[in-house]
Amino acid sequence: MVRAPCCEKMGLKKGPWTPEEDKILISHIQKYGHSNWRALPKLAGLLRCGKSCRLRWINYLRPDIKRGNFTEEEEETIIKLHEMLGNRWSAIAAKLPGRTDNEIKNVWHTHLKKKLKQKQDSKSNNQELYVTVPKCEEISVSNLSESENSNVPTLPGLPESPGRHSPMSPQPSSSSDLSTVTETSDATAETDNIEVENMDSSEMIFPVINEDFWSEADLFENSSMELASDIMVPSGFYGNGPTSIDDDMDFWYNLFVIAGGIEELL
DNA sequence: AATACAAGCAACCGCGGTTGT
DNA sequence: AACAACCGCGGTTGCTTGTAT
Known part of the structure; x- marks a missing residue:
């Protein structure tokens, strides 16, 4: 290179x-x-x-940049998303309209990290620290941001995942591109944001994420699900994913119907 | 008031990925 | 297939501002 x-x-x-x-x-x-x-x-x-x-x-x-201090809600969202995504700042920024990955990264390093540590310290003083491994479930591809999507396997009958945003063929929901933010990301990011915000924080207990998290196909290789079986998120995180086999069938059926409609439009 | 230190933030750097030739 | 050009991302740096002594 x-x-x-x-x-x-x-x-x-x-x-x-x-x-x-x-x-x-x-x-x-x-x-x-x-x-x-x-x-x-x-x-x-x-x-x-x-x-x-x-x-x-x-x-x-960028005109859509939101300046000023982060709200409590935004900070909580960042902490939760960081637990899920790790240092994938652009993916986190995609869930926070008007905030940039750089800004979020700075906030994380300057005070959220400390805040979290203080929380954990006070917790560990009160009780034995343990991590609850949640029930994992499949996730809707459509609920993933573009950067998350880059890891999603291509579904049969669907267009190939675009991977990273290509300058030659712009794709929606880039975290930091005005042309896409103004057209599409605001709406989707807001929706996603609501989903996160509406979650009961008591349910937001996630597994410890290490480097293997993003290449853990083998971890779930025994999964009975065939579709997107290597994309797993803790239960409740994205809200819309199928929760049973029946749900799963309906979910993927609907997804294909939608995908078909889009294809027709194109 | 002067200095030292810490915190916050904007900007840079280098790498990996994608696309076009 | 190989290479070149480019973009976007995450880590890091260094300047500015605020606070403590």
Whole structure:
């Protein structure tokens, strides 16, 4: 893999952005969009590398960015999602409209980690610490964010999973792309958010997640389910997944009906 | 008031994945 | 199939601001 180092060319500016640079970047993106980050700074007349422009836009200049302190609900959501997803900040950000992965990462490292530790410490002082392994169940592919989707096996009769968002063929629900956030992610993220928020926190006891969690096909290889049997989440997390064989059949049937409809539309 | 330290945050860096040729 | 170009992600750095001494 050949890698073009960022800002390899001499003369490209680094460090904090000035208000003037921000203005230029905003007006250029408003006029022409950001289909090609690499070419954007040249076209806009900025002495920055494309990567720097992209970061600035995504983390700071995007109009849908929600500034200010995180609410209790948001913090709780982050903690819960982090238990589930680990350091997959973009996946977590996808569930929090208006928040960026960078912001969430910073909040996590600065105070949520401490907050969680304090909680755990006070818990372990009161009672013996143990982890309840929940009943796992299959999850709706449609309930997964795009980044989660990248791990989802292709279903028979359905279009292949797009994997990461490709610039050449934009896909919805990217955590940090304005063009998709404004069109689709708000609605879906909000829905997902509600699901998380509405959960009874007393039920949110998750297994300890380690590196193997994301490649644990063998862990569940005895599962009787054939579809998506390697995608497992703790019971109740996404809310909509099938909970029995019958539910499962109905669920997948409905999914295929929906998928068929979409295919027809296309 | 001056200094040291800690916390918060924006930005950078390097890697892996995807797409196009 | 191999390579090049590009994007997005997560880890890390370093500057700024706030607080304690």
